[in-house]
Amino acid sequence: KLYESIADVPKGVQFDYIIVGGGNAGNVVANRLSEDSSVQVLVLEAGNADLENPVIAIPFYCLRIPYSYNWNYTTVAQPGLNGRPIDFPRGRVLGGSSAVNGMWYSRGSAEDWDRYAQIAGDSGWSWAGIQPYIQKSERWTLPKGIDGSNMYEPSAHGTEGVTPIGPPGHKFTIDDRILQVSKDLPDEFPFNKDANDGTPLGLGTLHLTVGNGARASSASAYLAPKYLNRPNLHVVIHSTVSRVVKTGHENGKPVFRKVEFRQGVGATKVQSLQARREIILSAGVIGSPHILLNSGIGPAKDLEAVGVHTVVDSPQVGKNLVDHIRVAAAWQVKTNNETFDDINRSAELNAQLQQTWASSRTGPLVNSFGNHWSFHRLPTDSPAYESGVKDPVAGPKTPHFEIGYHNGLLGTPPANGSFFTTTIRTVAPASRGTVKLASSDPFAAPLIDPAYLDNEFDMQTLMEAVRSAYRFVAAPSFKDYIIAPLGLADPSDNAALRAFIRNTGSTSAHPTGSVAFSRKGQPGALDPDLKVKGVEGLRVIDVSVLPFIPSAHTQAAAYIVGERGADLVKESQRKQ
Numbered sequence: 001k002l003y004e005s006i007a008d009v010p011k012g013v014q015f016d017y018i019i020v021g022g023g024n025a026g027n028v029v030a031n032r033l034s035e036d037s038s039v040q041v042l043v044l045e046a047g048n049a050d051l052e053n054p055v056i057a058i059p060f061y062c063l064r065i066p067y068s069y070n071w072n073y074t075t076v077a078q079p080g081l082n083g084r085p086i087d088f089p090r091g092r093v094l095g096g097s098s099a100v101n102g103m104w105y106s107r108g109s110a111e112d113w114d115r116y117a118q119i120a121g122d123s124g125w126s127w128a129g130i131q132p133y134i135q136k137s138e139r140w141t142l143p144k145g146i147d148g149s150n151m152y153e154p155s156a157h158g159t160e161g162v163t164p165i166g167p168p169g170h171k172f173t174i175d176d177r178i179l180q181v182s183k184d185l186p187d188e189f190p191f192n193k194d195a196n197d198g199t200p201l202g203l204g205t206l207h208l209t210v211g212n213g214a215r216a217s218s219a220s221a222y223l224a225p226k227y228l229n230r231p232n233l234h235v236v237i238h239s240t241v242s243r244v245v246k247t248g249h250e251n252g253k254p255v256f257r258k259v260e261f262r263q264g265v266g267a268t269k270v271q272s273l274q275a276r277r278e279i280i281l282s283a284g285v286i287g288s289p290h291i292l293l294n295s296g297i298g299p300a301k302d303l304e305a306v307g308v309h310t311v312v313d314s315p316q317v318g319k320n321l322v323d324h325i326r327v328a329a330a331w332q333v334k335t336n337n338e339t340f341d342d343i344n345r346s347a348e349l350n351a352q353l354q355q356t357w358a359s360s361r362t363g364p365l366v367n368s369f370g371n372h373w374s375f376h377r378l379p380t381d382s383p384a385y386e387s388g389v390k391d392p393v394a395g396p397k398t399p400h401f402e403i404g405y406h407n408g409l410l411g412t413p414p415a416n417g418s419f420f421t422t423t424i425r426t427v428a429p430a431s432r433g434t435v436k437l438a439s440s441d442p443f444a445a446p447l448i449d450p451a452y453l454d455n456e457f458d459m460q461t462l463m464e465a466v467r468s469a470y471r472f473v474a475a476p477s478f479k480d481y482i483i484a485p486l487g488l489a490d491p492s493d494n495a496a497l498r499a500f501i502r503n504t505g506s507t508s509a510h511p512t513g514s515v516a517f518s519r520k521g522q523p524g525a526l527d528p529d530l531k532v533k534g535v536e537g538l539r540v541i542d543v544s545v546l547p548f549i550p551s552a553h554t555q556a557a558a559y560i561v562g563e564r565g566a567d568l569v570k571e572s573q574r575k576q
């Protein structure tokens with residue numbers, strides 16, 4: 001059941017598992033662990049639960065989601081972005097970032113996952129090893145009126161899982177023009193029917209976590225009423241966890257089976273709860289390392305610097321933060337009343353479309369903010385290879401960068417004009433950043449440093465990616481459509497291109513890696529079974545566990561990590 005307050009949970013229940021964070025991965029874990037009716041599962045989520053709010057439920061409004069559903073983090077000043085600190089969004093609502101994201105669903109390359117397995121020394125993390133978890137999480141669903149041919153490879157998709165996933169449900173006239181580029185420029189933009197089959201390179205139709213025209217989040221899917229009604233599943237919102245607390249020693253290691261938390265906005269009282277088996281941190285790439293550091297599990301030197309007592313010196317906690325740096329390039333296009341700029345500037349049109357959405361779940365509001373993506377390798381003669389930085393991709397079939405295609409301006413357009421935008425991101429960056437404590441106050445925001453563009457490899461990748469986007473709009477099928485670029489005039493002017501990237505670069509909101517796994521017995525934050533090294537009773541299950549960022553949008557990884565993480569917990573339980 002969903003509770004507003006811990007005081008409402010039936011008295012006397014002893015929780016076997018306490019999951020911190022009812023986000024993307026956390027709700028998957030909660031669902032799977034509560035399949036066993038003999039265990040009691042508690043989820044503590046800091047945010048509220050607001051799935052019916054149209055701004056969350058209507059896919060097209062994903063760029064309008066207000067700050068009240070967000071942790072409102074800001075990075076530290078980024079030297080690679082000309083000293084700018086930037087917004088760093090993370091969902092703070094039941095469903096976590098899956099309730100506020102753009103819903104694009106991509107798994108990365110088979111090589112990404114095979115590298116995880118190799119790092120972990122655990123074939124369960126390989127591409128072959130994760131297939132059962134993809135099947136468990138995915139329920140491939142074609143939207144009304146979409147036949148889906150040329151949009152996916154059926155053998156790569158599960159139809160029996162929990163989360164509805166499918167191609168966009170509304171076709172724009174520009175869609176044919178975009179796909180025509182794969183015929184105009186087949187060497188650079190080869191057609192790829194399905195980027196989710198382990199080989200993402202090429203241009204094709206993207207996939208979305210949308211079902212019956214509405215956003216599917218881990219809350220709407222994994223906490224659907226039939227699951228939330230289980231008598232052994234308890235989800236409490238408005239509960240911000242500050243620390244895990246040592247409760248004793250087992251096997252010569254400190255045990256952490258207690259959480260401290262505050263309930264409600266502005267509350268000062270700290271409450272605590274103990275789990276019989278495990279505490280599972282699913283608080284995300286910032287929340288999970290933040291809680292560990294607050295608890296004295298982290299690099300001793302950094303903890304002492306802010307006056308936090310070290311319980312376990314774990315140098316890798318909070319290290320290895322990686323995100324996909326991105327820029328957006330936009331063009332004014334010949335007006336055809338077909339771009340979504342009109343929706344973004346007309347309240348009247350919005351009202352009409354909302355009615356259509358509500359009555360038939362059709363129309364442009366069933367889409368996110370783009371229908372196509374393309375994934376690319378750097379050319380073999382790229383100056384990136386001369387940068388002295390090791391090529392960060394997982395293998396030869398893994399992309400270095402991605403271009404997303406958008407049928408309008410992202411954000412509020414001017415009063416007149418129609419636009420086309422590309423979002424351009426490195427999907428295999430070399431940069432590595434940190435999450436650190438700002439102070440010993442466990443409720444103070446941590447210091448977030450993604451270290452964007454701190455190396456020439458990433459800069460060269462993004463420069464090549466921007467040039468590629470400009471070549472895209474110069475393709476025969478596009479060039480009659482384009483009027484003029486809005487920002488950067490000429491991407492062959494290297495100085496201007498660098499300045500454009502440093503002045504406008506921002507987050508893709510895909511950070512991973514801040515509590516990463518490594519081989520058992522090797523330095524690192526977690527073992528391959530996601531247990532915190534050097535500790536008993538404590539695991540992390542969210543995208544912070546991935547030692548490299550996947551060459552993909554990261555929610556698919558959250559579902560996969562959640563599914564496999566839950567199985568690993570069950571396996572430990574069986575062994576006990």
Ligand SMILES: Cc1cc2nc3c(=O)[nH]c(=O)nc-3n(C[C@H](O)[C@H](O)[C@H](O)COP(=O)(O)OP(=O)(O)OC[C@H]3O[C@@H](n4cnc5c(N)ncnc54)[C@H](O)[C@@H]3O)c2cc1C
Nearest residue numbers: 021023024025096097102103104241287542543553554555
């Ligand atoms: C704006 C935005 C757009 C994105 N777009 C896409 C996209 O289109 N496609 C894609 O694949 N990915 C996208 N992503 C990324 C993707 O959504 C995330 O990588 C993924 O959902 C992360 O899952 P997670 O379980 O690791 O963390 P989250 O889903 O962020 O879950 C963490 C949860 O823990 C809670 N929490 C944190 N700290 C505490 C605490 N101290 N106490 C209690 N609760 C706590 C949070 O409120 C949250 O609910 C986007 C992300 C954002 C923010």
